Amino acid sequence: MMHNHENAPHLHEQHFNTPVQDYAPEVKQLVLEYTLQLADTSFILGHRLSEWCGHGPVLEQDMALSNIALDLIGETRSLYQYAAELEGKGRTEDDMAYLRDTVEYKNPLLVEQPNGDFGDTIMRQFIFDSFHFFFLKELQNSTDHRLAAIAEKSLKESSYHIKWSSEWVIRLGDGTEESRKRIEKAIDNLWPFSGELFMMTATEKKLLEHGVIPDYSQIKNSWDAHVAKVFQEATLAVPQNVWMQSGGKEGRHTEHLGFVLTELQYLQRTYPGLEW
C-alpha cells in the first residue's frame, strides 16, 4: 500500500482542444449546468481531501490523500474551463469556483460532508469512487466530445482511487475491533448520502434523452455489485432501507457547504478582481 512518491501526479495541466459542439441553445444550457455540477462535485471533494494534508494517520497515506485531491482538482479545472467555454461570457475557471454562492453549487450532499475521522473520509471516498469509476466508464461514450475526453482521462485516475478506498474499507472492516466500530459508524453517518448520486434531476433526465449522459440505473447496478463484494470481504453488512437525503444537485445543501465556500473563496471575495 506504500504509495510511491515518484508516481505522484504533479501539475499535469491538461488542455482539451475539442471545440464546443454545435448545440441548440437550450441543450447547450443543459450541458453547461451539468458540467458545472460535475465540476462542483470534484472540486468540493478535492477540497475536503486537501484539508487532510499534513494531518494524515501516516506519511504514506497523507500523500495518498493529497494525490487523490490533486487528481480531483485537475478534473475540476478541465470541467470548469469547459463550462466557461460553453457559457461564452468571458468567465474563467476561477470565476466559476470562487464567485458562485452556495445555492449555485450543484454538488451532491455526500462530497461536502466533513472529513470526520479517517474512517468517515474512507467511507465517503468509497461511496463516491464506486460511483465515479463506473460513471466515468460510461461517460467516455457521451455524445458530448469534451465530456467524453475528460472522462477518459479521469477514469485512469479514478481506477486508482477506487482501488485505494476499497482496500481501506476492507482493512478497517476486517482489522481491529476499534476500526470495525469506526467504519460501521462511518457507514451510518454517510449512507444516507449515497442515494442522491443515482437520483436524476430534471436536467439529468433531459440530458439522458440527448445521449449526453449515461443511465444511472445501470451504474447503480455496478455500484451495488462492487459495494457488495468489498463489504463482504470487509465482513461488513450493506445497510438496508436507509432514508436517502438529497437536494445538493439542485442547490439545497447541508449547512457545511457555506463554511467550505467561505474559507476557499476568502481571498477572491476580500480583494475582488485581482490576479493571484
Added chain:
Amino acid sequence: MEEVEVNLEAQFEEKVAKDIRIEPKDWMPDAYRKTLIRQISQHAHSEIVGMLPEGNWITRAPSLKRKAILLAKVQDEAGHGLYLYSAAETLGASRDQMIADLHSGKAKYSSIFNYPTLSWADIGAIGWLVDGAAIMNQVPLCRTSYGPYARAMVRVCKEESFHQRQGFEIMMTLCNGAPEQKKMAQEAFNRWWWPTLMMFGPKDEESPNTEQSMRWRIKRFTNDELRQRFVDMMVPQAEFLGLTVPDKDLTWNEAKNGYDYGQIDWDEFWSVVKGNGPCNKQRIQTRVKADQEGAWVREAALAHAEKRAQREQQKVA
C-alpha cells in the same frame, strides 16, 4: 582486535578523504553514525513540520492553479520526509523512535517553521526564501560523504528548486499586482527575511559541530559561508521584485565582492530553538494529534495484514 579497529578507522578516513561514499554496510565510527542520525532525522522532521505553515493556506489558496501547486508542494515535503527517514533507517535508527523523539522535544527541527503564515504572500515568501535557503544548505549535501543521504538529497534538491521558482512567481505576481498585494508581499518579506538568515545556524565561532562535520565531509561549507552566499543571491532578486530588504545596514562591500548585512538577533534565534517561538507549541501539538488520531488506523492495517498472512498460511498448509 584493537589493530583491526585502527585499520578500519584508517580505511574510513581514507575513503572520506578520497570522496568515496560511505555505504550502510561499511564500517564507520560511532560518532559519525550518531552525527548523521541526528542531522538526517532533524532534516526529516523539518520537512514534516514544514508541511504545517504552508498547509495552513491550502484551503484558502486564491485560484485553482495556486491551490494545486501548493498542495503538490506540501505533498513533496512529505515525500522528502519519507526519503530522509529511510536514509536514517539505513544507519539503524527506527522511524517510530525518531518520531517519538520529535514529539517529546528531544529531537529538533528547523526553527523557521515555528513562525506563522499570516497572509497569502507568506506562501510566496516561504517558497522563495525558505526553500531558497534550503537549496543553499542542501546542494552541497548532494556530495556529502554518506551515500544514502547524498542520494536522497539529489532527489530533494530537484524538487526544492521547483518550489523556489513557484514561490518567486507568487511574489512576482503580487509585486506586479494591486497596491494591497504589493504591501502584502513587502510585509511577508519583512517577517521572513531575518528568520531565513537564521536557518543557516549559529555563527561559525558558536557552531561546535561544524569542524568535525567538515572533516567527515558531512558538511562542505560553514554556516557563515552559506549565509553570505544566500544574502548575495537574494538581494538582487529582492531588488528585481521591487522589495526593500528590511536591513538598514545592508551595503555592498566591493573588497569582499559581497554584501555586508546587519546584526542577526541571536537572542531571538536561541529563544525559538529553546521552544519559545510563536508556533513551537502548536506545531508539535498538531503533529502529536495527527499521530494519536492515526494510531487506530495503523493498528488496523497491521492487524489486517497479519490476518491475511495467517489465512495464506492456512491455505498453503
